[in-house]
Amino acid sequence: MRSQFTKGLNWQIWAGFLLSLVAGLSYPFVFVRWPMTREFPWANLVLFAIAILLLFLGLRRAFQSDKGIVSKIFSSLAAAFGLFMLAALLFVIYVAGSWLPASSAAPLVGQKAPDFTLTDSNDKPVTLGQLLTEPINNKPPRAVLLIFYRGYW
Protein backbone atom coordinates (compact mmCIF):
# COMPACT_ATOMS: atom_id res chain seq x y z
CA MET A 1 0.00 0.00 0.00
CA ARG A 2 1.41 3.33 -1.01
CA SER A 3 0.92 6.13 1.38
CA GLN A 4 -1.12 9.16 0.49
CA PHE A 5 2.09 11.16 0.34
CA THR A 6 3.98 9.12 -2.24
CA LYS A 7 0.80 8.56 -4.18
CA GLY A 8 0.20 12.25 -4.51
CA LEU A 9 3.74 13.40 -5.06
CA ASN A 10 5.31 12.97 -8.47
CA TRP A 11 8.74 12.57 -6.93
CA GLN A 12 10.39 11.63 -10.23
CA ILE A 13 9.67 15.00 -11.75
CA TRP A 14 10.92 16.83 -8.66
CA ALA A 15 14.06 14.73 -8.43
CA GLY A 16 14.69 15.11 -12.15
CA PHE A 17 14.22 18.87 -11.92
CA LEU A 18 16.58 19.28 -8.97
CA LEU A 19 19.15 16.90 -10.41
CA SER A 20 19.25 18.75 -13.73
CA LEU A 21 19.88 21.94 -11.76
CA VAL A 22 22.74 20.23 -9.92
CA ALA A 23 24.04 18.67 -13.16
CA GLY A 24 24.30 22.09 -14.82
CA LEU A 25 25.63 24.16 -11.92
CA SER A 26 28.15 21.59 -10.71
CA TYR A 27 30.21 22.26 -13.85
CA PRO A 28 31.16 25.90 -13.13
CA PHE A 29 31.26 25.40 -9.36
CA VAL A 30 32.89 21.99 -9.00
CA PHE A 31 33.94 20.00 -12.06
CA VAL A 32 35.68 22.85 -13.89
CA ARG A 33 38.50 22.57 -11.35
CA TRP A 34 40.07 19.39 -12.70
CA PRO A 35 41.17 18.93 -16.33
CA MET A 36 39.75 15.39 -16.23
CA THR A 37 36.21 16.65 -15.63
CA ARG A 38 36.62 20.01 -17.39
CA GLU A 39 37.87 19.10 -20.86
CA PHE A 40 35.10 16.58 -21.41
CA PRO A 41 32.19 17.08 -18.96
CA TRP A 42 31.48 13.37 -18.48
CA ALA A 43 30.55 13.77 -14.80
CA ASN A 44 27.90 16.32 -15.71
CA LEU A 45 26.65 14.18 -18.59
CA VAL A 46 26.18 11.21 -16.23
CA LEU A 47 24.15 13.44 -13.88
CA PHE A 48 22.12 14.73 -16.82
CA ALA A 49 21.42 11.20 -18.04
CA ILE A 50 19.94 10.30 -14.65
CA ALA A 51 18.05 13.59 -14.46
CA ILE A 52 16.52 13.15 -17.90
CA LEU A 53 15.50 9.57 -17.12
CA LEU A 54 13.73 10.81 -13.96
CA LEU A 55 12.08 13.63 -15.88
CA PHE A 56 10.90 11.16 -18.50
CA LEU A 57 9.41 8.88 -15.84
CA GLY A 58 7.77 11.81 -14.09
CA LEU A 59 6.39 13.14 -17.33
CA ARG A 60 4.96 9.76 -18.24
CA ARG A 61 3.37 9.48 -14.83
CA ALA A 62 1.82 12.92 -15.08
CA PHE A 63 0.31 12.20 -18.46
CA GLN A 64 -0.85 8.65 -17.71
CA SER A 65 -2.50 9.18 -14.38
CA ASP A 66 -5.64 11.00 -13.50
CA LYS A 67 -3.55 14.04 -12.60
CA GLY A 68 -4.90 17.46 -13.40
CA ILE A 69 -3.80 19.89 -16.05
CA VAL A 70 -1.62 21.82 -13.57
CA SER A 71 0.47 18.71 -12.93
CA LYS A 72 0.82 18.09 -16.66
CA ILE A 73 1.93 21.66 -17.31
CA PHE A 74 4.36 21.64 -14.39
CA SER A 75 5.89 18.35 -15.46
CA SER A 76 6.33 19.59 -19.00
CA LEU A 77 8.02 22.76 -17.78
CA ALA A 78 10.32 20.79 -15.49
CA ALA A 79 11.30 18.47 -18.36
CA ALA A 80 11.89 21.45 -20.66
CA PHE A 81 14.04 23.06 -17.98
CA GLY A 82 16.17 19.92 -17.67
CA LEU A 83 16.79 19.83 -21.42
CA PHE A 84 17.53 23.56 -21.41
CA MET A 85 20.18 23.11 -18.68
CA LEU A 86 21.85 20.39 -20.72
CA ALA A 87 21.77 22.52 -23.88
CA ALA A 88 23.15 25.50 -21.95
CA LEU A 89 26.08 23.48 -20.59
CA LEU A 90 26.98 22.10 -24.01
CA PHE A 91 26.63 25.56 -25.53
CA VAL A 92 28.95 27.17 -22.99
CA ILE A 93 31.64 24.48 -23.34
CA TYR A 94 31.58 23.72 -27.05
CA VAL A 95 30.25 26.91 -28.66
CA ALA A 96 31.09 29.85 -26.39
CA GLY A 97 34.28 28.07 -25.25
CA SER A 98 35.63 28.18 -28.80
CA TRP A 99 35.02 31.90 -29.29
CA LEU A 100 38.75 32.62 -29.25
CA PRO A 101 40.86 34.58 -31.73
CA ALA A 102 42.90 32.46 -34.16
CA SER A 103 46.26 33.88 -32.96
CA SER A 104 47.93 32.75 -36.19
CA ALA A 105 50.94 35.02 -35.58
CA ALA A 106 51.70 33.58 -32.14
CA PRO A 107 55.31 32.33 -31.87
CA LEU A 108 55.78 28.79 -33.18
CA VAL A 109 57.91 25.97 -31.84
CA GLY A 110 61.50 26.68 -32.91
CA GLN A 111 61.00 30.45 -33.02
CA LYS A 112 62.45 32.95 -30.57
CA ALA A 113 59.84 34.23 -28.13
CA PRO A 114 59.34 38.01 -28.52
CA ASP A 115 61.23 39.95 -25.86
CA PHE A 116 59.30 42.01 -23.32
CA THR A 117 59.56 44.18 -20.24
CA LEU A 118 56.57 43.95 -17.90
CA THR A 119 55.95 44.87 -14.28
CA ASP A 120 55.76 42.12 -11.69
CA SER A 121 53.43 42.05 -8.68
CA ASN A 122 55.81 44.38 -6.79
CA ASP A 123 55.58 46.95 -9.59
CA LYS A 124 59.18 46.21 -10.62
CA PRO A 125 60.09 45.92 -14.32
CA VAL A 126 61.08 42.41 -15.40
CA THR A 127 62.48 41.42 -18.80
CA LEU A 128 62.21 38.06 -20.52
CA GLY A 129 66.02 37.90 -20.36
CA GLN A 130 65.89 38.12 -16.55
CA LEU A 131 63.29 35.35 -16.36
CA LEU A 132 65.55 33.14 -18.50
CA THR A 133 68.69 33.72 -16.43
CA GLU A 134 67.76 34.46 -12.80
CA PRO A 135 68.56 31.31 -10.82
CA ILE A 136 66.01 28.92 -9.33
CA ASN A 137 67.42 27.26 -6.17
CA ASN A 138 70.90 28.66 -7.02
CA LYS A 139 70.86 27.03 -10.44
CA PRO A 140 70.19 28.71 -13.79
CA PRO A 141 66.66 27.90 -14.97
CA ARG A 142 66.29 25.06 -17.42
CA ALA A 143 63.12 26.48 -18.94
CA VAL A 144 60.52 29.20 -18.55
CA LEU A 145 56.81 28.55 -18.91
CA LEU A 146 54.72 31.53 -19.98
CA ILE A 147 51.04 31.12 -19.14
CA PHE A 148 48.76 33.73 -20.66
CA TYR A 149 45.54 33.79 -18.64
CA ARG A 150 42.41 35.87 -18.58
CA GLY A 151 42.78 37.41 -15.13
CA TYR A 152 40.25 39.42 -13.18
CA TRP A 153 40.71 42.51 -15.41
Place this chain on the structure above:
Amino acid sequence: MCQSELRSFQKDMNKFIDAGIRVVGISVDTAEKTREYMLQKAGYTFTFLSDPKPETIGSYDLVHPEELASGKDIARPAEFLLDSSGTVRWRMVTENFFKTARPEQVLEAARPLQ
Protein backbone atom coordinates in the same frame (compact mmCIF):
# COMPACT_ATOMS: atom_id res chain seq x y z
CA MET B 1 36.24 29.24 -12.12
CA CYS B 2 38.56 30.80 -14.66
CA GLN B 3 41.67 30.19 -12.54
CA SER B 4 41.40 26.41 -12.61
CA GLU B 5 44.40 26.15 -14.94
CA LEU B 6 46.67 28.20 -12.68
CA ARG B 7 45.48 26.23 -9.66
CA SER B 8 46.63 22.96 -11.22
CA PHE B 9 50.09 24.44 -11.88
CA GLN B 10 50.30 25.76 -8.34
CA LYS B 11 49.54 22.28 -7.03
CA ASP B 12 52.53 20.91 -8.95
CA MET B 13 54.79 23.85 -8.13
CA ASN B 14 57.40 21.71 -6.34
CA LYS B 15 57.81 19.55 -9.45
CA PHE B 16 58.41 22.66 -11.55
CA ILE B 17 60.96 24.06 -9.09
CA ASP B 18 62.76 20.70 -8.94
CA ALA B 19 62.84 20.59 -12.75
CA GLY B 20 64.22 24.14 -12.86
CA ILE B 21 61.21 25.50 -14.70
CA ARG B 22 60.12 29.05 -13.94
CA VAL B 23 56.34 29.43 -14.15
CA VAL B 24 55.18 32.89 -15.19
CA GLY B 25 51.59 34.08 -15.47
CA ILE B 26 50.81 37.01 -17.77
CA SER B 27 47.49 38.86 -17.90
CA VAL B 28 46.00 42.34 -18.22
CA ASP B 29 45.54 42.53 -14.44
CA THR B 30 47.36 45.34 -12.68
CA ALA B 31 50.05 44.53 -10.11
CA GLU B 32 47.68 45.74 -7.40
CA LYS B 33 44.93 43.33 -8.46
CA THR B 34 47.43 40.48 -8.72
CA ARG B 35 48.66 41.15 -5.19
CA GLU B 36 45.13 41.23 -3.86
CA TYR B 37 43.60 38.25 -5.66
CA MET B 38 46.41 35.96 -6.77
CA LEU B 39 48.94 36.34 -3.97
CA GLN B 40 47.02 37.26 -0.82
CA LYS B 41 43.64 35.64 -1.47
CA ALA B 42 44.57 32.61 -3.61
CA GLY B 43 48.13 32.08 -2.34
CA TYR B 44 49.91 31.55 -5.65
CA THR B 45 53.68 31.48 -5.43
CA PHE B 46 54.77 31.90 -9.02
CA THR B 47 55.75 35.01 -10.94
CA PHE B 48 52.97 37.24 -12.21
CA LEU B 49 53.45 39.94 -14.81
CA SER B 50 51.01 42.72 -15.63
CA ASP B 51 50.30 43.76 -19.19
CA PRO B 52 47.27 46.04 -18.87
CA LYS B 53 47.69 47.80 -22.24
CA PRO B 54 48.04 44.93 -23.55
CA GLU B 55 51.39 45.19 -25.37
CA THR B 56 53.25 41.94 -24.86
CA ILE B 57 50.01 39.98 -25.19
CA GLY B 58 49.67 41.81 -28.52
CA SER B 59 53.20 40.99 -29.67
CA TYR B 60 52.42 37.31 -29.03
CA ASP B 61 49.18 37.74 -31.02
CA LEU B 62 47.09 36.62 -28.06
CA VAL B 63 44.74 39.58 -27.62
CA HIS B 64 41.10 38.61 -27.31
CA PRO B 65 39.49 41.88 -28.36
CA GLU B 66 36.37 42.96 -26.48
CA GLU B 67 36.03 39.57 -24.85
CA LEU B 68 32.38 38.86 -24.14
CA ALA B 69 32.34 38.43 -20.36
CA SER B 70 34.65 41.36 -19.59
CA GLY B 71 33.97 43.60 -22.59
CA LYS B 72 37.68 44.34 -22.60
CA ASP B 73 40.78 43.44 -24.56
CA ILE B 74 42.26 40.59 -22.54
CA ALA B 75 44.59 37.62 -23.13
CA ARG B 76 43.22 34.42 -24.64
CA PRO B 77 44.60 31.31 -22.94
CA ALA B 78 47.96 30.07 -24.29
CA GLU B 79 51.14 28.51 -22.90
CA PHE B 80 54.72 28.61 -24.19
CA LEU B 81 57.64 26.60 -22.87
CA LEU B 82 60.94 28.37 -23.62
CA ASP B 83 64.41 26.89 -23.31
CA SER B 84 67.22 28.90 -21.71
CA SER B 85 67.92 30.66 -25.03
CA GLY B 86 64.33 31.92 -25.21
CA THR B 87 63.34 29.61 -28.05
CA VAL B 88 59.84 28.12 -27.97
CA ARG B 89 60.19 24.36 -27.44
CA TRP B 90 56.54 23.52 -26.79
CA ARG B 91 53.34 25.50 -26.96
CA MET B 92 49.61 25.22 -26.63
CA VAL B 93 47.41 27.81 -28.29
CA THR B 94 44.09 26.22 -27.50
CA GLU B 95 41.00 26.41 -29.65
CA ASN B 96 38.74 25.91 -26.66
CA PHE B 97 38.75 27.90 -23.46
CA PHE B 98 38.08 24.81 -21.33
CA LYS B 99 41.01 22.86 -22.74
CA THR B 100 44.28 24.40 -21.56
CA ALA B 101 47.73 23.00 -20.82
CA ARG B 102 48.07 20.42 -18.06
CA PRO B 103 51.13 20.49 -15.76
CA GLU B 104 52.11 16.95 -16.72
CA GLN B 105 52.20 17.87 -20.43
CA VAL B 106 54.60 20.72 -19.71
CA LEU B 107 56.83 18.61 -17.44
CA GLU B 108 56.98 15.97 -20.15
CA ALA B 109 57.87 18.54 -22.82
CA ALA B 110 60.60 20.01 -20.59
CA ARG B 111 62.30 16.67 -19.92
CA PRO B 112 64.69 16.75 -22.93
CA LEU B 113 65.68 20.38 -22.30
CA GLN B 114 69.17 21.19 -21.04
